[in-house]
Amino acid sequence: MGEKNTPLLAVLQLLRKYNLKGTEDILRKEASLGDVEFENLDLPEVELASILTSHHTESDPYSYEFAYDNLRKFIENSLDIYKYELSTLLYPVFVHMYLALILYDHNDHANNFFEKFGAEQEDYCQEDLKRLAAVKHKDQIKGNELAEIYSTNKFVVQLSRDASSQLKRFLQEQKSSTVIINIINNHIQVEVHDGPGRTQAQVRATAGGMLGEATRNENRTKVYYGLLKEPDIQVLPAPVEDEEEVEETPDKPKKKKAKKEHIFMKKPKSDPNAPPNERIPLPELKETDKIEKGKALREASKRIQLGPDSLPSICFYTLLNSGHTAICTDICDDSTLLAVGFSNSSIKVWTLTPVKLRGMKSAEKLQDIDREAGDVLVRMMEEKDRDTCRTLFGHSGPVYKVVFDPFKTMLLSCSEDSTVRLWSLQCWTCLVVFRGHVWSVWDVRWSPHGHYFVTAGHDRTARLWATDHHQPLRIFSGHLSDVDCVQFHPNSNYVATGSSDRTVRVWDCLTGTQVRIMTGHKSTIFTLAFSVCGRWLASGGNAELIVWDISTGSPAALIPPTHTAPIHALAFSRDGTILSSGSLDCNIILWDFNAITEEAIGEEAGTNANTTVQKEDKFLLRSFATKNSPIKGLHFTRRNLLLAVGSYEGSS
Amino acid sequence: MGDSEFAYGSSMSVDSMKVIAESIGIASLGDDAAKELADDVTFRLKVIVQDSLKFMHHSKRQKLSTTDIDHALRVKNIECQYGFIQPDSLPFRFASGGGRELHFVEEKEVDLTEILYAPPPKIPLDVSVRAHWLSVDGVQPTVPENPPPLSKEAQKLESVDPISKLSKPTNKDAAGKPMCGKAARLKASESVHVKQLATHELSVEQQLYYKEITEACVGSDEGRRAEALQSLACDPGLHEMLPRMCTFISEGVKVNVVQNNLALLIYLMRMVKALLDNQSLYLEKYLHELIPSVSTCIVSRQLCLRPEMDNHWALRDFAARLMAQICKTFNTSTNNLQTRVTRLFARALQCPSQTNNETGVGPSMVTTMKESEKTPLASLYGAVQGLAELGPEVIKVFILPRVRWLGERVEGALSGLGGADRLAAGNLKHQLLKVLAPVVRQLRQPPDLPDEYKRDYGYLGPSLQHAVGKVRASPAAGGGGGAVAVVTCTPPLVPAPPPPHVSHLAHVTHAPKTVDTMAxxxxxxxxxxAPQSPAPSxxxxxxxxxxxxxxxxxxxxxxxxxxxxxxxxxxxxxxxxxxxxxxxxxxxxxxxxxxxxxxxxxxxxxxxxxxxxxxxxxxxxxxxxxxxxxxxxxxxxxxxxxxxxxxxx
Known part of the structure; x- marks a missing residue:
């Protein structure tokens, strides 16, 4: 294929793409292109776009370096109020110049360009630059995840009105070279916002997404972040009282009742932010589930109020002899069972109480049982086998997450083998294998109301499932890289996902659309946790921890990095006053969540006290080090005792 | 950012490609082809490694493993690499020659039959769960399951540079004691910062613990003592009690030396030993109390009520070993610990003639002469033992030149009357021979002539010559490895110190079920x-x-x-x-x-x-x-x- 013909071919391909037959024929005749050449016309999308837009400036590799240097000087010399916003332009321009140089086969120039300006990009871009640096040839753009993302999507840069007009003036002055204008036109989406230019800290707080910041429009949708009205309040007292009668403890019921009512009273009758109860069809509660709920409420009435002055006790469960094999852990809601997923595909479930784990009787024996009997649930369990630990086999790859359902009868697990398995905790067997994800499934979570669950995987999607369907109900796609973690909103209407593209997104389960996109993380997000009230979302990445306000989609607080390794566990205390984070650096840190939210709300109200210096002391309550045991799971019991799980990695 | 080269620049070299090509039988790979290959391989390797990082993160590890690479390959639909499971990290070896440099992983040929017939590997222990309290109401209890509240490095830093603690007071608050309540109040006022340097008050639990431990350590119940010492040697949270423990030991030694209570001195030394063995403690700040106590137990004139019967020698030996351990652990160029300790012992060995030669004039010259003249044999023994523990070099410099004088003392005592003195002299002589023999063996060439020894070392010459001969004859002495004992059923008539490695031989006549004590x-x-004073000869x-x-x-x-x-x-x-x-x-x-x-x-x-x-x-x-x-x-x-x-x- 001759060099000259390339643009023509590109035009031809474009015409064909839009099915403009007539023009195509005319062009072919005029340019006297043969059919043969036409047949093997298969330019990659990326290249096609570049050729069509800028083929005339492609020739001069030196213009890039010159243009970039100009832009940098312009930004450095601009006023401080514009400077920091404008500087977010540098990175995408740099990346696209590099890719353009590679695309036009100026490999050596590209290398020089990279060496010269790569190191001066923001520190949080360096990780990406390392990955991009692997691309050294035109053909490799196709194979590189990152390069593809950059060339097929637009990078979002937010500028204030003044800053953008500054930029426009600058671009007009640059008549000699259209390189930057081309790049900004084709690859960068400049979002103009009203209001003053932002400070360095503000810019930094939201920078870091793989494709720049979130646009404001994306976060306009209203999110019903309030909690559901408890549907079972009316139903509850009856079973609870039954329970108490069974126990026959004469003086206790009175006290409990009083406190219980207190708890009910606390909930606002109708939260304006709460979604209607029937927005998402929720399963009817079974009789046993109601009993479980009643127990939970009774326990809750006994819980300790936590705060900066009354810190929780922490019980640490150390997994001995597990080395690096233990991957994930979960503790069920009533804190009686501990599940651990291992890299050798097995799952182990321990009981944390003296109550042993029992299996169900065999089918023949079950037939003999009187199904009408009141204690049928007890009778159907085997009496002989009583273990403190049971192992579940079935997966064929490392198990990346295990979760107990809210009612302690089932367990979900996801694995590298791209399947999700549902296990029964009564028969101790696998009930369903959910297939759908293409590659590894990184995370799985139950809806707080059961029935639904959500998964996230390497295939860049998160999927919503129901236990009675073998196919996903919703597929949430939009992340640019792996979806590393998911979390259900406490009202079951929303799902939050965290990804390697360094964004946190919130999806509506009803419509399957993305309602929030939040940028600011500088690294992969490994874990998410919703606050008890449903308004805040905490996300943990590589040593960084951010709390988001779901109502606006903006970061509520940037917690100064105290951890030194990826944070893999987050838990809110049951009264929502304390946030605990556990990291691979063997530390558990307790944060004063009340202070965090108060500050966020205060900032919103405009009383923006300059407290950045004090921050570290302000939020951090205490850190607890373990003995060389990276934290893999955190869980607050209903009485606000913190349970932590880690695996001891030897004294080396 | 100067590390950009390192960050972006690593790639496979053309040479590597050629070497690899050679190794699979392609003799002449063109430069262009090699370059092309190298670029491609670099790119693919990087992509795979970057992908495998994801698997590492999701396995909640911070170390990349071969399984991560396998999973990444699976995602790329490439068959994974079999047989690359390695428990340890593989060292890269380096070789150069013919102008080429090679880094490679050594692959040993594996004998299959050997693997087949090898005993099956041990079944790994099953995973188990163990619970402990990481925090009780916000305070981390100091149990062995928790890390020590103040790491050894921190204690060390603190003892070297106390200012460092002032500069970051939050550090301690975040980890150790509760911020709320008293500590928080303390923190609020500025002046208290200095006070916080050392916590002077012990909690009730700590006071109880202190009482229990000290009672058990010096009490009469051996079982409890063992437990207490075990606790001292293992518990991670003792550093706050250290000042008190050390004072207890030093005061205890002072009192019991006066009262000649051998047993208690031994118990105190065992406490020192336990504290020294504790991995989480750094004792440097308390050496000023410990060293005098320990050295007292080495060289004190009298350590027991009945010197002719009680075995205070073992205490001296033990304390000397402790001292050597202290010197080895805490000696730095600033505190010159070993030098000072050595000088201390050497002074006790100062013989009159040498005082004259070495120190020359000095106000205390006359007194030293007199003092050293009457240094009791037991103290001499202790000094010799103390020096001997510090190594052969010290023996050579400080003991050997004084052998002649020491020999005179021994000779005098042996021919004298006092039973205790004679016993002491015997012990000293035995000890000297044992200590000196290997050193002398190194110094002198084989023909060991009794006359020469007599000339060089005085009274002890002949015995020393014999001892050196023994050492030379013993095959294990040279290697220093496993000692082979020379068995003699009765104590030899000629004083022959056992080879250096064999110091204890046990002899029990079993058949009649009686125990013979030989010496x-x-x-x-x-x-x-039983009082068994040996005959003079x-x-x-x-x-x-x-x-x-x-x-x-x-x-x-x-x-x-x-x-x-x-x-x-x-x-x-x-x-x-x-x-x-x-x-x-x-x-x-x-x-x-x-x-x-x-x-x-x-x-x-x-x-x-x-x-x-x-x-x-x-x-x-x-x-x-x-x-x-x-x-x-x-x-x-x-x-x-x-x-x-x-x-x-």
């Missing part, structure tokens, strides 16, 4: 400390006991393992020793019935190798020989005596 030094074993008592055993046919198993050693009525002595070798000599004729078996257990005591191995004195060492002792000895285990020194050995 006073082995009183450890004897159930009753008897060679100095030696540190060995020999077990000769009448084979009891009914108890002996049929297998050839019948010569496993059974000895010692009091197992404690064996328990705390490191058994180096077991030598068995049969009865008079090899073909004769195995009527008697003489078994010797050689025990290595690292006298001449600087540090005493921790296992030697640890409280619960793994016993190799002890068990058969209990099993077959049949002797009822007697409770250890108050002044049982076996644990010091």
């Amino acid at each position: 006073s030094r082995s009183m450890v074993i004897s159930a009753s400390p 008897t060679p100095p008592p030696q540190k060995f006991v020999i077990v000769s055993q009448q084979k009891p046919p009914q108890t002996q198993p049929a297998s050839g393992a019948g010569h496993i050693v059974v000895h010692s009525s009091q197992p404690t002595i064996v328990r705390s020793q490191n058994v180096q070798s077991v030598v068995v000599t049969s009865g008079p004729a090899s073909g004769a019935a195995p009527a008697q078996k003489v078994v010797v257990v050689g025990v290595q005591q690292p006298h001449h190798h600087a540090p005493p191995a921790p296992a030697l004195v640890s409280q619960a060492p793994v016993s190799v020989v002890a068990k058969p002792v209990f099993a077959r000895g049949g002797t009822p285990q007697q409770p250890p005596e108050l002044d049982d020194l076996s644990h010091l050995a």
